[in-house]
Amino acid sequence: MDGVDKEKVQRIVYDMSKGSKYFENEERKEAFMRQKIDNMRAQCAKLTPTAISQYQKVADRRILELETKRDLSRIWLHVDMDAFYAAVETLSNPSLKGKPMAVGGMSMISTANYEARRFGVRAAMPGFIARKLCPELIFVPVDFKKYTYYSDLTRKVFQKYDPNFMAASLDEAYLDITDVCKERSMTSGEIAKELRTTVFEETGLTCSAGVGSNRLLAKVCSDINKPNGQFVLPNDRMAVMTFISSLPIRKIGGIGKVTEHILRDVLGINTCEDMLQKGGLLCALFSRSTADFFLSVGLGLGQTEIPQVRSRKSISNERTFSSTEDEASFYQKLADLAEMLSVDMQKEGLSGRTLTLKLKTTTFEVRTRAVTLQNYICSSEDILKYASKLLKAELPVSLRLIGLRLSQFNADKVVAPADPTQKTLTNFLISGDASRESMVDSSSMSSIVNDHHFMNDTETGFSMGSHEACSYGGRDLLDSSHFPDLEDNNCAIGNNDGEMQKFHEPLNGENGNKVNTPERKSCQNALSELKADSSSVPFAFRSLDEENKKANLPDDDTVSSSNQGELLLWVNDYKCSLCGIELPPCFVEERQEHFDFHLAERLQKEESRCDTRMLRHRLFPEDNIASQRKRKKQRASPKDKGHIPIDLFFVKSSQNF
DNA sequence: ATGGTAGTGGGTT
DNA sequence: ACTCAAACCCACTACCAT
16 A cells, blocks of 8 residues: 555554553563563574585475475466455445445444555454544445445356356355466456456445466455456466565465564575475474475465365354453353353254353453363253353453353264263173274274374474465365264363463563462362352262272273273263263262262173172273372362362262272 | 374463 | 454373273
């Protein structure tokens, strides 16, 4: 954009943000990024000349291999509507024409028209800053219905050129125009021009187009003569290499601010061509998939295939509100989100077994906490039940956002869960272990993908974003290796605070003890349950342990040596590890009955060949209990040491035998 | 002990 | 008084098998 006073814009944005919680969080993030860059630099410096030349060889070979995959046979067109939301709003209110306008509100704007952009107003900029940059800026609230309507109109046009076109968003699409070019004996540029004209005729909206031999290139091209323009990159290797050579890496989809920064500051990479020159270092510092992506960018390669139908993997919703510590309002918001999510799930006929709670604290720190269930859920009651448990473990906390996500869908849209439960009991009875068989399958599948790494990123901690989406779909193999009915201890609430937190913990002195470590979390769980019912919890494994030690029976491997699946545990102090039924700790008698039920099942099966001593050994294998207890204890943080974790115990003692 | 895998959290786009 | 949704990648950990 010409005529934008960049420095003035930057100063205003800075002045408006400075001192805010948001700004402080941005500074933390930047500090973290600088740390990452320093780590990578150190790693670079450690490389010996021989190692570098080794990696260079690896890179050269990789480049040759990637080159063989170059496909110049397809013609891809990327269409991008110009300032889509703003343009639609101008259509429905022509008085906005020629005036600086933004779609959104004071807190955030989605799109700005070109008049507003001249003032430095941008998408994803908060409205109050935009207004400072351009006091006469007109704000128009978002109206997705309208945008969807116009998006559908454009898609009807796209369909005429490629019935299988790929919609990337409401305002972007990829079309494979190879066939239509051939059939109508037109050049790709002519097709692009005609398509843009038709879109304008049908909608009154302008768009920009890019043509290239793959989607990555087409996308870059559509940006070149924007707005209301187009650019064609011929399907010719030399043309592609020339085009790519001077192209700044930031223009590539999948390379954003952070990646650009890292590549520039660590390796001195500015253009796509530099990717090839520094191929050795890229292979030395990044995982194979990431290095492959970078190298293929250097070669101007991209996806040319129409991807297999990608089913959606999660549904989520989240809401921002003014910061509060009020727990009652948290639960109200949670209930609303659960209701909305449930409606969305049922609209799609889906149910999921992993529920993720997302929180953004007042200081803009984002946390997610997830639980994977044994059964699939989609009702708002179930969602709210588990979401509340997740949230409870985080209290007290001051929040500005809560979100919920359901994932790990049932593949075949059957809502009835039942199956995992059944299998568990069966496994229990036959002393078999379905998970073992499943694991064989999944490991053999993923070994295809994980056969080789240049090296891992342990030290750098660098993680690449969604480049896979526009490069190689190799990881998709992994998706089919999730067996929904796989029987695991999958009810544990995980909590793995990442490096980010570790890093800024020290910077965050007064808050340091509030960080939720896994230890703290599990203790909080246990504690809250204790509060709910501190008197009636039977706690029997101490004596049990002793008993079994004395028994010290010889191995009875004749049936199976597997101990797993045979213990009755109350996972999270709530759920039977054998069949998934939920019984809170206070249901003491019910729990005993439940245990008896499993026991009776087991006895029937075993009676014929086992004496009771053997049975007891199988039911109470000391190692398992002891080791699980040990692990639980290790997780307890020093200050909570006094509390015994109670989310693991037997209902009945061995006296029954 | 060692190595592979699934689940989870967090970052990035 | 700095959004929302969805995908993917990596690090870490617990767990399991050998």
